[in-house]
Amino acid sequence: xxxxxxxxxxxxxxxxxxxxxxxxxxxxxxxxxxxxxxxxxxxxxxxxxxxxxxxxxxxxxxxxxxxxxxxxxxxxxxxxxxxxxxxxxxxxxxxxxxxxxxxxxxxxxxxxxxxxxxxxxxxxxxxxxxxxxxxxxxxxxxxxxxxxxxxxxxxxxxxxxxxxxxxxxxxxxxxxxxxxxxxxxxxxxxxxxxxxxxxxxxxxxxxxxxxxxxxxxxxxxxxxxxxxxxxxxxxxxxxxxxxxxxxxxxxxxxxxxxxxxxxxxxxxxxxxxxxxxxxxxxxxxxxxxxxxxxxxxxxxxxxxxxxxxxxxxxxxxxxxxx
Numbered sequence: 001x002x003x004x005x006x007x008x009x010x011x012x013x014x015x016x017x018x019x020x021x022x023x024x025x026x027x028x029x030x031x032x033x034x035x036x037x038x039x040x041x042x043x044x045x046x047x048x049x050x051x052x053x054x055x056x057x058x059x060x061x062x063x064x065x066x067x068x069x070x071x072x073x074x075x076x077x078x079x080x081x082x083x084x085x086x087x088x089x090x091x092x093x094x095x096x097x098x099x100x101x102x103x104x105x106x107x108x109x110x111x112x113x114x115x116x117x118x119x120x121x122x123x124x125x126x127x128x129x130x131x132x133x134x135x136x137x138x139x140x141x142x143x144x145x146x147x148x149x150x151x152x153x154x155x156x157x158x159x160x161x162x163x164x165x166x167x168x169x170x171x172x173x174x175x176x177x178x179x180x181x182x183x184x185x186x187x188x189x190x191x192x193x194x195x196x197x198x199x200x201x202x203x204x205x206x207x208x209x210x211x212x213x214x215x216x217x218x219x220x221x222x223x224x225x226x227x228x229x230x231x232x233x234x235x236x237x238x239x240x241x242x243x244x245x246x247x248x249x250x251x252x253x254x255x256x257x258x259x260x261x262x263x264x265x266x267x268x269x270x271x272x273x274x275x276x277x278x279x280x281x282x283x284x285x286x287x288x289x290x291x292x293x294x295x296x297x298x299x300x301x302x303x304x305x306x307x308x309x310x311x312x313x314x315x316x317x318x319x320x321x322x
Contacts, residue, residue, distance in 0.1 A: 010053045020071040035111040048073045055182020055196045057306035075119040082112035138177035145169025154234035156256040167208045175204030202294035209287035212237040234262030239279040247277035287318045
């Protein structure tokens with residue numbers, strides 16, 4: 001199974017979202033079009049817009065506003081990627097050069113700003129103050145998460161709680177907002193809205209946990225980025241945190257130094273350490289637990305093909321690492 005087959009129940013809607021994305025990328029400024037089209041064309045899993053569509057479908061929504069909001073969510077996500085790659089000095093994403101590597105840092109930052117502002121133009125057109133509040137709050141928290149992550153770089157003393165807070169803010173918040181938006185469009189009850197928001201939050205957390213595992217266990221052809229990028233950026237992710245707390249004194253010292261030095265030079269040794277002390281398995285277990293919480297959150301939803309797809313999506317998010 002892959003993401004494309006999972007999205008079969010919303011295939012027509014996903015194509016409609018792609019049409020909205022391409023139409024709203026238009027700008028009279030050529031460089032804006034070039035950079036925006038470059039990163040959108042790179043593809044990706046499209047989990048966040050898919051979540052808007054699936055949540056709306058699960059709540060019985062039958063209009064077209066979910067296409068606009070799915071595009072908004074994708075624009076916000078894409079803007080964060082552009083800014084992330086500049087901050088992290090990344091050179092590879094989704095298997096090809098990052099936009100900042102191709103067009104330069106200034107263009108990437110400014111086109112990221114364009115995508116944020118275009119997203120807010122679209123959401124204004126939807127005409128719902130409640131939806132604007134959800135997306136404005138989510139965007140603000142995502143920005144706080146970016147700053148928290150920056151503050152944590154090269155800090156080997158970060159614990160699991162601080163690490164999870166970054167994930168909740170930086171990654172899971174947009175998943176949470178996507179689930180909530182679908183419920184709002186479907187005029188769902190407060191219970192269903194909370195259920196879909198909780199589902200999104202746990203799904204987003206699980207997804208990031210597994211991404212962090214794949215940085216030490218995946219293949220570059222599968223992950224679309226250089227293995228060891230997190231280490232090179234000095235990011236204390238869960239596999240590293242576990243190795244510091246549960247590895248041998250030698251392993252802990254090795255990983256601690258690697259985080260503080262923010263270098264890929266010792267990646268091979270760190271890889272041996274995190275694998276031999278069970279850090280990857282421990283991080284996977286956290287991901288599985290978050291997936292279970294996501295699926296449990298869907299209990300109040302009535303049976304439907306959309307609910308079933310949401311359940312399958314949660315499972316698939318963690319199966320990538322096994």
